[in-house]
Amino acid sequence: MAFGVLIFDGVEELDFVGPWEMITTWADLAGGPSPCVIIAENLRPIVCANRLSVNPDVDFATCPNLEYLLIPGGRGTRREMHNEALLHFVKTQAAHCRAVVSVCTGSLVLHAAGLLADKRATTHWSTLDQLRAMGNVEVIEDRFTRDGNVWCSAGVSAGMDMILQLIADVSGAEAAGRVQFEVEYYPATTTFGNFGSHPQAPQYIRDAFRRPSCSPDQPG
Amino acid sequence: MAFGVLIFDGVEELDFVGPWEMITTWADLAGGPSPCVIIAENLRPIVCANRLSVNPDVDFATCPNLEYLLIPGGRGTRREMHNEALLHFVKTQAAHCRAVVSVCTGSLVLHAAGLLADKRATTHWSTLDQLRAMGNVEVIEDRFTRDGNVWCSAGVSAGMDMILQLIADVSGAEAAGRVQFEVEYYPATTTFGNFGSHPQAPQYIRDAFRRPSCSPDQPG
Numbered sequence: 001m002a003f004g005v006l007i008f009d010g011v012e013e014l015d016f017v018g019p020w021e022m023i024t025t026w027a028d029l030a031g032g033p034s035p036c037v038i039i040a041e042n043l044r045p046i047v048c049a050n051r052l053s054v055n056p057d058v059d060f061a062t063c064p065n066l067e068y069l070l071i072p073g074g075r076g077t078r079r080e081m082h083n084e085a086l087l088h089f090v091k092t093q094a095a096h097c098r099a100v101v102s103v104c105t106g107s108l109v110l111h112a113a114g115l116l117a118d119k120r121a122t123t124h125w126s127t128l129d130q131l132r133a134m135g136n137v138e139v140i141e142d143r144f145t146r147d148g149n150v151w152c153s154a155g156v157s158a159g160m161d162m163i164l165q166l167i168a169d170v171s172g173a174e175a176a177g178r179v180q181f182e183v184e185y186y187p188a189t190t191t192f193g194n195f196g197s198h199p200q201a202p203q204y205i206r207d208a209f210r211r212p213s214c215s216p217d218q219p220g
Numbered sequence: 221m222a223f224g225v226l227i228f229d230g231v232e233e234l235d236f237v238g239p240w241e242m243i244t245t246w247a248d249l250a251g252g253p254s255p256c257v258i259i260a261e262n263l264r265p266i267v268c269a270n271r272l273s274v275n276p277d278v279d280f281a282t283c284p285n286l287e288y289l290l291i292p293g294g295r296g297t298r299r300e301m302h303n304e305a306l307l308h309f310v311k312t313q314a315a316h317c318r319a320v321v322s323v324c325t326g327s328l329v330l331h332a333a334g335l336l337a338d339k340r341a342t343t344h345w346s347t348l349d350q351l352r353a354m355g356n357v358e359v360i361e362d363r364f365t366r367d368g369n370v371w372c373s374a375g376v377s378a379g380m381d382m383i384l385q386l387i388a389d390v391s392g393a394e395a396a397g398r399v400q401f402e403v404e405y406y407p408a409t410t411t412f413g414n415f416g417s418h419p420q421a422p423q424y425i426r427d428a429f430r431r432p433s434c435s436p437d438q439p440g
Contacts, residue, residue, distance in 0.1 A: 018234060021233050054273065143406075156405055158406075174414075177411070184375015184425075186375065186425050187378075192400050208406045
């Protein structure tokens with residue numbers, strides 16, 4: 001009953017560490033899947049998109065059978081979506097996973113592995129058109145999507161929002177609440193700048209900029 | 221003009237990786253301080269609170285002079301608040317920092333280093349009473365506080381909320397908006413369970429549970 005998080009050079013740090021915080025807390029406090037493992041193609045240190053250096057726990061050969069698999073985004077996905085060894089690993093594990101989830105452009109890897117065929121999905125705002133153009137997928141402009149056992153989220157916060165909902169679905173709202181309270185994830189809704197009118201802003205971001213009454217939080 | 225992030229065994233992953241995502245994006249896209257460096261007492265791998273293994277960039281001896289210093293939380297702070305070498309490093313760097321910021325129980329380290337004297341501060345909900353009992357500090361139950369050049373935040377999401385506000389203060393709201401949009405940090409306000417009535421819930425969490433109209437976001 002393992003939860004695996006796949007990383008690779010150029011992975012976006014917060015795409016996987018946000019969910020990692022939630023799933024390890026789920027395992028420790030609320031009956032979540034265990035062990036939680038960081039997987040990479042081999043065991044050398046991974047250099048993330050913003051230069052953080054992280055050591056994987058297991059490689060493709062030593063990874064246990066997974067019940068859950070998370071694939072984060074980051075610029076490295078443009079290379080990994082053509083990495084046959086990685087796609088083989090994802091397909092093989094996904095075949096027995098209770099859920100496969102992506103954050104940001106991790107959806108490109110899911111698509112390349114054939115896991116988004118005829119499904120609803122989403123991705124980082126910069127990549128919505130690219131994912132649409134790959135075909136055979138219905139791209140949704142929301143924080144996250146669920147279609148069968150495949151979940152996809154948009155940006156970094158959406159990845160965390162999605163995992164809390166996944167925990168609620170599997171273990172109940174009280175378990176999700178326990179994780180949320182323990183890590184203290186009650187974010188402000190403050191919006192900065194005018195990016196709600198950016199031509200590539202997805203619908204949920206446009207909506208976020210239209211709710212000033214939900215942004216009362218400033219330092220006292 | 222460096223931004224340093226201090227880590228140690230037992231550091232809470234999301235406490236530092238959330239801000240790391242924001243500050244490195246600030247550096248890359250919006251004129252933020254550079255380089256951004258991960259600092260530890262020595263260069264061996266750090267084992268975080270939830271078992272993620274991370275490699276520091278610099279140790280205390282090789283760390284450049286910092287303009288900004290961030291101290292995350294995690295159970296390791298209970299040990300590090302008594303680590304004289306670490307406290308000496310923090311005090312020495314803080315003397316010339318434009319801002320010193322803590323996330324979660326990183327505030328315990330700030331207090332131990334004498335940086336919260338007569339200041340307003342906050343911390344993780346579990347540690348509000350402990351911080352109050354340390355004395356000579358006004359503990360506030362909000363997402364984050366700012367008092368002079370010292371900023372403190374509560375839980376993991378508050379650390380990210382705080383950094384966006386810091387960016388807005390230093391570089392303007394448009395710069396903060398650019399970072400927020402690039403990483404796509406527009407979190408849902410969904411609350412799970414009944415933790416708004418937990419006896420240790422700080423005021424801002426109680427408030428978060430009272431705003432159902434701000435929680436419309438569910439997967440479509």
